[in-house]
Amino acid sequence: MSEPPLKPVLQKPPGYKDPNSPGVQPGFRPRPRKPVLPPSFHPKKKSSSCCRVCCCCFCIFFLILFLLLVICGAVFYLWFDPKLPGFHVQSFRISRFNVTKKPDGTYLDAATTTRIEVKNPNAKMTYYYGDTAVDVSIGEGGDETELGTTTVPEFSLGKQKTTSLKVETKASNKLVVDGVGDRLQTRYRSKSLPVNVEARTKVGLGVAGLKIGMVGLTVKCDGITMKELEGGDMPKCVINVLRWLNLH
DSSP: OOOOOOOOOOOOOTTOOOTTOTTSOTTOOOOOOOOOOOGGGSOOOOOHHHHHHHHHHHHHHHHHHHHHHHHHHHHHHHHHOOOOOEEEEEEEEEEEEEEEEETTEEEEEEEEEEEEEEEOOOSSEEEEEOOEEEEEEESOGGGOEEEEEEEEOOEEEOTTOEEEEEEEEEEEEEEEOHHHHHHHHHHHHTTOOEEEEEEEEEEEEEETTEEEEEEEEEEEEEEEEHHHHHTTOOOBOEEEETTTEEEO
């Protein structure tokens, strides 16, 4: 007799588990794994509270520092009563003034002596001055003509003291415009010639035996006429500190 035909063996689908298998308990499901995220997807810790605390600490620190500086400044002002130094042109003398016309132009030959009075009105502070460069010119506007520069050595000015600085300048065969030379000579003869003096120096303070830093100082005495000076007038000069603060 012929053997009956064999039935094809059915294959189990993927993921199929035999419930009769001893290694698998009925009704048991393994816990699914958590997906592994890249580091960029990890949540970052909030640090806003730390930043706020740091900002508050800095603000409080600077506020306390500012208040201390204000209190120290107020105590310094009330105790020492600081006053600005005073600068005046005491006298101006022209010992030689010649305007000569030559075929190649007009030349000025002049020699001057200027005295600048410096005062320290403070009763508890001393002023220290560095080397002082003094420029002297005559005329105004487009007629202003430089007569030279002189350097005065450094000096100190004690409490409520006054000193006089002697400044000598000269201009030898200085070429000027023809019309300017004529106008300068005319105003010189009438004693209406404007005199301009500018001094550049550094000044420091002496307080209770301590010397406090040096600050740039520019003193300008412009538009003073010889007639005013001979009449006894001593116009006060303008003090310029740090190149932008003008003090009278």
